[in-house]
Structures are given as C-alpha cells and as structure tokens.
Amino acid sequence: xxxxxxxxxxxxxxxxxxxxxxxxxxxxxxxxxxxxxxxxxxxxxxxxxxxxxxxxxxxxxxxxxxxxxxxxxxxxxxxxxxxxxxxxxxxxxxxxxxxxxxxxxxxxxxxxxxxxxxxxxxxxxxxxxxxxxxxxxxxxxxxxxxxxxxxxxxxxxxxxxxxxxxxxxxxxxxxxxxxxxxxxxxxxxxxxxxxxxxxxxxxxxxxxxxxxxxxxxxxxxxxxxxxxxxxxxxxxxxxxxxxxxxxxxxxxxxxxxxxxxxxxxxxxxxxxxxxxxxxxxxxxxxxxxxxxxxxxxxxxxxxxxxxxxxxxxxxxxxxxxxxxxxxxxxxxxxxxxxxxxxxxxxxxxxxxxxxxxxxxxxxxxxxxxxxxxxxxxxxxxxxxxxxxxxxxxxxxxxxxxxxxxxxxxxxxxx
Ligand SMILES: Cc1ncc(C[n+]2csc(CCOP(=O)(O)OP(=O)(O)O)c2C)c(N)n1
Ligand SMILES: [Mg+2]
Numbered sequence: 433x434x435x436x437x438x439x440x441x442x443x444x445x446x447x448x449x450x451x452x453x454x455x456x457x458x459x460x461x462x463x464x465x466x467x468x469x470x471x472x473x474x475x476x477x478x479x480x481x482x483x484x485x486x487x488x489x490x491x492x493x494x495x496x497x498x499x500x501x502x503x504x505x506x507x508x509x510x511x512x513x514x515x516x517x518x519x520x521x522x523x524x525x526x527x528x529x530x531x532x533x534x535x536x537x538x539x540x541x542x543x544x545x546x547x548x549x550x551x552x553x554x555x556x557x558x559x560x561x562x563x564x565x566x567x568x569x570x571x572x573x574x575x576x577x578x579x580x581x582x583x584x585x586x587x588x589x590x591x592x593x594x595x596x597x598x599x600x601x602x603x604x605x606x607x608x609x610x611x612x613x614x615x616x617x618x619x620x621x622x623x624x625x626x627x628x629x630x631x632x633x634x635x636x637x638x639x640x641x642x643x644x645x646x647x648x649x650x651x652x653x654x655x656x657x658x659x660x661x662x663x664x665x666x667x668x669x670x671x672x673x674x675x676x677x678x679x680x681x682x683x684x685x686x687x688x689x690x691x692x693x694x695x696x697x698x699x700x701x702x703x704x705x706x707x708x709x710x711x712x713x714x715x716x717x718x719x720x721x722x723x724x725x726x727x728x729x730x731x732x733x734x735x736x737x738x739x740x741x742x743x744x745x746x747x748x749x750x751x752x753x754x755x756x757x758x759x760x761x762x763x764x765x766x767x768x769x770x771x772x773x774x775x776x777x778x779x780x781x782x783x784x785x786x787x788x789x790x791x792x793x794x795x796x797x798x799x800x801x802x803x804x805x806x807x808x809x810x811x812x813x814x815x816x817x818x819x820x821x822x823x824x825x826x827x828x829x830x831x832x833x834x835x836x837x838x839x840x841x842x843x844x845x846x
Contacts, residue, residue, distance in 0.1 A: 473684070480683050480690055481676070488690070489736065490716050491706040495764045497772025505715040511779040517558065517710045518770045518780070519788050521550040524574045525767065526792040527583050530799045531573075531590065535745045539803045540590040544571050548708070548740030551766030552673050553643075554578060555713020556735070559721055560641055565626075567606045567619035567642040571673075575643060579605040584802045594809055613651030616642055616670070620657040623666035623729070632667045637725030639667040641717070647678020649694065650686050658730075662698040667724035669717065670695075670732040673707060675739035680752040692734035700730045707737030708766040738764070811837065 492507065493499050499509060528546045535543040546553065549571065557578025560566060568575055573586060581598050588594025589608060596607045609615040619642035631638040648654055649672060661668045674691055676683050687694070695702025701723075705716040713735055720731040738761040742749050774780035815830040 477684050490712050491709050492711040493709045497769045507715040520554045521767045522788050530796045541592040543745045545741035548738050551710035552707040552735040552737050555710045556717045559717030563638050565604045565640040567615040570608045572643050579603045613648040613653035616654045616657035620660040623668035624664045633727045639721045639724035641669045643671050646674040658698045661730040668730040669720040672734045675737050679743045695732035702732040704734045707735030708764045
C-alpha cells in the first residue's frame, strides 16, 4: 500500500529560519519579535498561556456555545454527532467523579481525575478508527471509553489489584503507563512498525496516537520519540494534553515556548487546539490522523486545557495554585458549551438531557456495585502475558507456584 512516499508538502513549507517567530504568541513568548534576547518571565507566561489568539488556537465552539466553522478544519456538525459527543463527555465525567468518590470511601487506593479534560480525550478518541493504535498515560479514561474498554477494567488498576486486563491488541489501546513519557517511545516504535509493514500511504492507512502531558515534554523519552518518529516519517500523532500543571509544576517550568512550537525543531507540524472544545479536538485530530495515514506524519497536537481537580487524590492543589484560576476555567467547561449549543439550536430538548442524566445515574450505580464486589484476580495471573509465546522456565515456575498454592489451600483446610 505504502509505495515510495514523495517528499511531504508540510515539510517543504516549514519556515526556513527556525529562529524567526511565525506567530504572535511565539513573538510574545520570545520577546518583542525575537529582536531581544531572553523573554521576561511575564512574557513567557503570557505566551504560554495565551488562548485568545485565533491564529494560534484552533477553536470551533466558543465557551458560550457559538460555532464558527473553519475551512482548514472542516467538520459536518449534525445533531447526532453533537449529542453523541455530549453523552460521551457526561458519562466519562460521571465515571471520573465516581472514581474519585470511591477512593474517598476507601474502595480504591488512588484516583487520577480527568475533570476538565473530557473534550480533549473524547475529541481525540472519537477521531481514531478501530485500526488505529492508542498509547495512553494514566489519565486517559475518556480515550479508553472511546476504544471500547469496559470502564470497570480501569478500576482494578486504581484499587491496586490489577495492571489493566483488557486485550491491548483487540482494543488497540496499550496498558496505562505511569512512567512519565515512556509510552512515547513505545508509540514511536509501533508507528515505525506500521510504516515498515506498508500500512501507511493512502486513505485506508493506519495511524497511532500517543497521549502525554505538558510535564512529560521535559522527559528525554519524549525527545527521543520525537526524533525517531520524525526521521522515519512515522504515522504518529503526538497528543499532548497541556493541562498547565505537572503535579505542582506549572507549564512555565517546562518550556520557554508554547509546547506545540517544539515540533518545528524536529521537522514536523505542531498545532495548538482549544482542548476544551470537543469539535475542534475532533476536527484537528481527524486531520492529523489523516496526515499520518497518508504518510505525512508525524504531527504534534497541543490540546490546551486545564486540570480542574487535583493531580491525584494524594495531591492538594490549594498548596500551589489560586482558586481564581479554577474559577476562570469553570467558565470554559467543555461540557457546558456543547449543552448550550445543543439547546440553543434546537438539537436537543429536556427529554434528551434527562435521558443522558438517567444513563449516567445508572452507570454510576453499576460502577459502585462492581467496585464494592470487585473480584480479586487469581495470584497466578502474574504469569499471564509475560511473553508473547510460551516459555519453559516460566511454565515450570507457574506449575511450581500452582502446587504451592494447592498446598497452601489444603493446609488452611485442616
Ligand atoms: C519518570 C517519572 N518521573 C516522575 C514521575 C512522578 N510523576 C507522576 S505524574 C507526574 C507529573 C506529570 O505531569 P504531566 O506530564 O503534565 O501529566 P498530567 O499528570 O498533568 O496529566 C510526575 C512528575 C513518574 N511517574 N515518572
Ligand atoms: Mg499536566
């Protein structure tokens, strides 16, 4: 399918002088049009956080629920599409809030909230095809949802009894990765494999999407992944959810430039999307995946969003950030803007919103019921999925372990 890929157009159109700022945000971040040396700290922060410049931030649905189409990222907005995205986001948020509450009740050891990042994850997740592969970090419950993972399978990870027992090949969704940035290397290798196997080059091509945070961009693994993917033209969409915090470290401790602009240094396109706008995330992700499946990858997407809750349930964000910031981002809530658009355009009525609410309530009840009665995985599970094929040493160890368990059980019976 692949054939000899021509030189990709996006690479020819990259600016010749990499030091010349191309956008207002970059100019702000680097000081007045790059004529001065290092930017001041306030210029850095202003540049990193600027979200009002349409030139830099792809937005289709405003926080007030106004839709403005763009020729470069066309999307057919139908009632069915919007209702589906709304339902996805409401259910995923409910999953997240239940997970948080179950941790507080002692049912889970830890919870990693996605609150505020629903649009980024559902937009990206719904842009993927079944044949595409996803590599998550640990916060991607919304992407897992889109990949058809039974949400209860995520709960064992946070109870500490399981490593995630879905089949990564069947769902094309890699296990959660806690080691920051490490999945970027895995994803680069996988996408290079797609390229070597000739699965790239036309509309039927495959692509990979890799999810990581703003803090992860400071990891060596991410740099290495960018380099490998770039020089092999791997069909890889790097999807960075910039939620502006890496636990207690703000974005200005990670970069002097908006993160999407790092892509230029590696020779592939970077784009910043409003991460709280599900339509923009969907349209931009579809475009990026399409570039990749046609052999024009990789692409970096920076989804500019905000972590509305703590890093995890072990974290207390009031120690390091002001509540004003949260209040400001509540006005940009990803779900509310879709609800406003649906209601104002007659795409949904009370019955629709009530039925989604009822679905969320029964989903939550099922999750609680499951968690209170969560089965412990059998101890011999530790031997599963260690190697792709059988291994005599491991098989012998499993037998020995099973007979030990037998003895243990019989001893307990006497
Ligand atoms: C290699 C490594 N270093 C440090 C940590 C501890 N750690 C866990 S989450 C985290 C912050 C990650 O921030 P970011 O990449 O922005 O993702 P977010 O949690 O905001 O989604 C750190 C430093 C880790 N898990 N792995
Ligand atoms: Mg972060």
